Amino acid sequence: MNIKEAAKLSGLPAKTIRYYEDIGLVKPLRDNNGYRAFRETDTHKLTFLGRARALGFTIEDCRNLLALWEDRSRASADVRAIAQDHLNEIESKIADLQDMQRTLSELVESCAGDDRPDCPILQKLGQEA
Amino acid sequence: MNIKEAAKLSGLPAKTIRYYEDIGLVKPLRDNNGYRAFRETDTHKLTFLGRARALGFTIEDCRNLLALWEDRSRASADVRAIAQDHLNEIESKIADLQDMQRTLSELVESCAGDDRPDCPILQKLGQEA
DNA sequence: CCTTGACCTTCCAGTGAGTGGAACCTTTAT
DNA sequence: ATAAAGGTTCCACTCACTGGAAGGTCAAGG
Numbered sequence: 001m002n003i004k005e006a007a008k009l010s011g012l013p014a015k016t017i018r019y020y021e022d023i024g025l026v027k028p029l030r031d032n033n034g035y036r037a038f039r040e041t042d043t044h045k046l047t048f049l050g051r052a053r054a055l056g057f058t059i060e061d062c063r064n065l066l067a068l069w070e071d072r073s074r075a076s077a078d079v080r081a082i083a084q085d086h087l088n089e090i091e092s093k094i095a096d097l098q099d100m101q102r103t104l105s106e107l108v109e110s111c112a113g114d115d116r117p118d119c120p121i122l123q124k125l126g127q128e129a
Numbered sequence: 130m131n132i133k134e135a136a137k138l139s140g141l142p143a144k145t146i147r148y149y150e151d152i153g154l155v156k157p158l159r160d161n162n163g164y165r166a167f168r169e170t171d172t173h174k175l176t177f178l179g180r181a182r183a184l185g186f187t188i189e190d191c192r193n194l195l196a197l198w199e200d201r202s203r204a205s206a207d208v209r210a211i212a213q214d215h216l217n218e219i220e221s222k223i224a225d226l227q228d229m230q231r232t233l234s235e236l237v238e239s240c241a242g243d244d245r246p247d248c249p250i251l252q253k254l255g256q257e258a
Numbered sequence: 259c260c261t262t263g264a265c266c267t268t269c270c271a272g273t274g275a276g277t278g279g280a281a282c283c284t285t286t287a288t
Numbered sequence: 289a290t291a292a293a294g295g296t297t298c299c300a301c302t303c304a305c306t307g308g309a310a311g312g313t314c315a316a317g318g
Binding site for chain 2: 264265266267268
Binding site: 044047048051052054055056065068069071072073074075076077079080081083084086087090091093094097098100101103104105107108111112113114115116117118119121122124125126127128 | 173176177180181185194197198200201203205208209210212215216220223226227229230232233234236237240241242243245246247248250251253254255256
């Protein structure tokens with residue numbers, strides 16, 4: 001199977017798949033013409049990667065998750081730890097964004113948004129000390 | 130005032146200030162020895178930039194906000210539009226992260242996290258089609 | 259006068275996770 | 289024979305810094 005079909009099956013852009021090979025996440029075989037030859041295990045891995053990335057796992061997390069996935073003697077605790085750490089990160093990011101959202105929506109609401117120059121948004125950003 | 134004091138006053142790392150000069154956000158004068166000489170207007174701008182960045186505005190947004198800040202004949206509508214767009218982006222990011230959070234916390238909860246290999250997290254990531 | 263240490267300078271490289279594009283090769287269909 | 293559609297590699301760019309090397313400047317102490 002060539003890269004385009006692997007892309008279709010996995011839902012990843014061909015460019016991304018090449019990149020994943022570059023960084024050693026997948027290792028498709030090669031045909032005599034130099035084309036990548038994807039086996040089912042490869043597309044299966046790619047799908048796995050796509051799902052993990054969609055959940056926001058970093059590439060390094062993905063690398064580790066993939067290793068655990070392939071390790072039949074893994075401990076589920078190791079998987080859970082990675083996921084829990086990532087969940088914590090996500091929750092902290094959500095909290096940060098919500099702080100921004102609160103402040104910003106207050107500012108936006110307080111601004112008339114007309115053709116006059118008076119603007120509480122700029123005022124707040126430029127506040128002395 | 131040298132860069133270190135500007136950094137202290139604005140709360141930004143010296144490196145970041147040099148970078149902001151590089152990309153044209155601030156234009157401190159220079160002493161004869163080549164050292165940057167920050168005026169109050171410079172540190173004021175830097176503080177502004179720090180606050181805007183803390184609210185998640187991109188550098189390009191900051192550039193535009195700074196220009197509006199300095200334009201006494203601005204229309205507050207222009208400021209508001211930038212802030213509203215950014216707020217929309219933030220809200221969309223929050224929604225994305227909350228989707229991940231929901232999925233992930235379900236997965237984490239469903240995983241025993243012991244020394245056995247069975248793991249619903251990996252199972253879900255590796256699900257066929 | 260010399261040295262030490264704390265500043266300051268510029269410039270280069272790297273981050274994460276791809277994406278865009280150029281230049282070129284191979285296969286398939288007409 | 290050629291054109292289209294696929295494949296390949298490689299280089300550069302993104303964003304907003306950050307780290308570090310190599311070197312210049314300045315104030316204080318001996």
